[in-house]
Amino acid sequence: MKLSQYNYSFSADMLAKYPAENRDEARLMVLNRKNGKIEHKVFKDMIDYFKAGDVLVLNDTKVFPARLYGNKEKTGAEIEIFLLRELNRELRLWDVLVDPAR
Incomplete structure (x- = not known):
C-alpha cells in the first residue's frame, strides 16, 4: 500500500478544531469501499456498520506532547x-x- 492512496480532498471546515463536548457526537467519515461514496456521520452511528461476528479493536494509547x-x-x-x-x-x-x- 502506498501513502498516496490516503490522499483525498476535503474542505477545511470539515477538520475538527476542538473535540466534541459529547464524545459520541464527534464527526465520523464513512467511506463505502464498493462505490467510493463518502458519508459524514457522528461516532455513535458507527454501530450501524457492524454485522454479527465483526470485531472492534480499541487503541487506548495516550498521546503526549512530543x-x-x-x-x-x-x-x-x-x-x-x-x-x-x-x-x-x-x-x-x-x-x-x-x-x-x-
Whole structure:
C-alpha cells in the first residue's frame, strides 16, 4: 500500500478544531469501499456498520506532547526537539530528533 492512496480532498471546515463536548457526537467519515461514496456521520452511528461476528479493536494509547521548541543558549537560534521514545525513566533519557541538527 502506498501513502498516496490516503490522499483525498476535503474542505477545511470539515477538520475538527476542538473535540466534541459529547464524545459520541464527534464527526465520523464513512467511506463505502464498493462505490467510493463518502458519508459524514457522528461516532455513535458507527454501530450501524457492524454485522454479527465483526470485531472492534480499541487503541487506548495516550498521546503526549512530543514536540518541544526552544532556543540555543549561545546563539539564540530556534530549535525543535521531537521526543521519539523514553530510554531510561530514572535518568530522564530520551531518543530524540533535533532540527536543525548537525
